[in-house]
Amino acid sequence: MNVAQNLKTRLFAGAFLLLMGGSASARYAAIVIDADSGRIVHEVEATQRWYPASLTKVMTIYMTFAAIEAGRLQLHDTLSVSAHAARQPTSKLGLRQGQTISVENAIMAVTTRSANDAAVVLAERLGGSESQFAAMMTRQAQSMGMYNSAFQNASGLPDEGQISSARDLALLSAALIRDFPQYYRYFSATEFAYKGRVLPNTNKILKTYPDADGLKTGFTCGSGYNLIASARRGGRRLIGVLLGAHSSAERFRQMANLLDLGFEKSQLGAYGMPVAQLRDANFTPPPFQLSSNRCAGSAEQMGADSGSVRSEPILIKPGKSARLADKRTLKTKSPKSHAANEHWTVMLGDHSRKIDADVNLKQARYALGPAAKTGQPHVVRIKTKGALLWRTEWMNLNSTQARDFCKKLRARGRDCTLLPG
Incomplete structure (x- = not known):
């Protein structure tokens, strides 16, 4: 069996395990942290391994900033474009072999346009080759406590060994803002002027969420639509990471909900x-987020399933401001319509070990059948009376769905508690 066939076989095996395994069934991963304290405000499957896609470039730029601060690189230095850099696929700046670009323009091309060719130019200058730079990235990640992360390239292009998690990417983003505040402005720029062209930033959260001031988008068929965003409100900075949205619009819309929820909880002092x-010994392979019939290109060759089991939209409970807007809208709607927009949670039980909580969640999935495609299941780490417990919950249901869930579960002899949102 040649290398390509072996890779394909392993990818399909990973995809099969994901479809069958309990903890791998997370449809998306997310986390919100307070940037100053580093404490968690909200998280869903934050340690689940994921393909980072172009969120990888946050590490590429972190290491570029570190080299500048150490005096190994200057913003005005000129970099040469290699044949390897010029061959990078889109998204790219369109650099040609033998061309030169300044360090500052390469940074701007990466932060605003997610340019793969510019990322490789920086990597080759700092590491000698992209593969050597990727090894440096992995060592840097480990030194920062990014235990679920490994890198094979500087851009985030598809590779089964290019992995991270929402937790790790939040750690990285917080470190970038903390260690290099003087350079963070490169992630806040709404456009990039280059050779007579004005190129808009691909990160639309900068325009759609009033308090947002950075960071980075990412997309591959394997990862889905990823986003890191940082926002400041009332002197408080939050960092949100969302992995696995099914469209570009969905990631920006749900990130706004995620940040709203984060600000609401942080105002109440609800920190974790x-x-x-936050550590997890779960080494389940990353999910392949978009099925082959929903993603162009070599999705099947990269391990995508042929169905659409992960195509239901993400629903993150919005924060206070979004709920107030909903109430204004609902004044013109009937009571039935209001009930349909309620957020209910079904509690499945508490466990002293996470593995037992994972098993409970998997068994509930089987008991629910097709109804399990509704809402969002997750395991929450809690403390009660000094004891550490793992609670299994099913969130983002309306009242009818929640009651139907409990009816099905109780018919199978399983515990079920309804909690209105």
């Missing part, structure tokens, strides 16, 4: 543990 302490 420091993000660095």
Whole structure:
């Protein structure tokens, strides 16, 4: 069996395990942290391994900033474009072999346009080759406590070994803002002027969410539509990471809900543990987020399934401001319509070990059958009376769905508690 066939076989095996395994069934991963304290405000499957796509470039730029601060690189230095850099697929700036570009323009091309060719130019200058730079990235990630991360390239292009998690990417983003505040402005720029062209930033959260001031988008068929966003409100900075949206519009819309929820909880002082302490021994392979019939290109060759089991939209409970807007809208609607927009949670039980909570969630999935495609299941780490417990929940249901869930579960002899949102 040649290398390509072996890779394809392993990818399909990983995809099969994801479809069958309990903890791998997360349809998306997300986390919100307070940037100053590093404490978690909200998280869903934040340690689940995921393909980072172009969120990889945050590490590429972090290491570029570190080289500048160490005096190994200057913003005005000129970099040469290699044949390898010029061959990179889109998204790209369109650099040609033998051309030169300044360090600052390469940074801007990466942060605003997610340019793969510019990322490789920086990598080759700092590492000698892209593969050597990727090894440097992985070592840097490990030194920062990014234990679920490994890198094979500087851009985030598809590779089964290019992995990270929402937790790790939040750690990285917080470190970038903390360590290099003088350079963070490159992630805030709404456009990039280059050779007579004005190129808009691909990160639309900068225009759609009033408090947002950075960071980065990412997309591959395997990862889905990813987004890191940072926002400041009332002197408080939050960092949100969302992995696995099914469209570009969905990632921006749900990130706004995620940040709203984060600001609401942080105002109440509802902080969890420091993000660095969130550890998980689950080494399940990353999900392949978009099925082959929903993603162009070599999706099947990269391990995509042929169905659409992960095509239902993400629904993150919006924060206070979004709920107030909903109430204004609902004044013109009937009581039945209001009930359909309620958010209910079904509690499935508490466990002293996470593995037992994962098993409970998997068994509930089987008991629910097709109804399991509704809402969002997850496992929450809680403390009660000094004891550490793992709670299984099913969130984002309306009242009718929640009651139907409990009816099905109780018919199978399973515990079920309804909690209105």
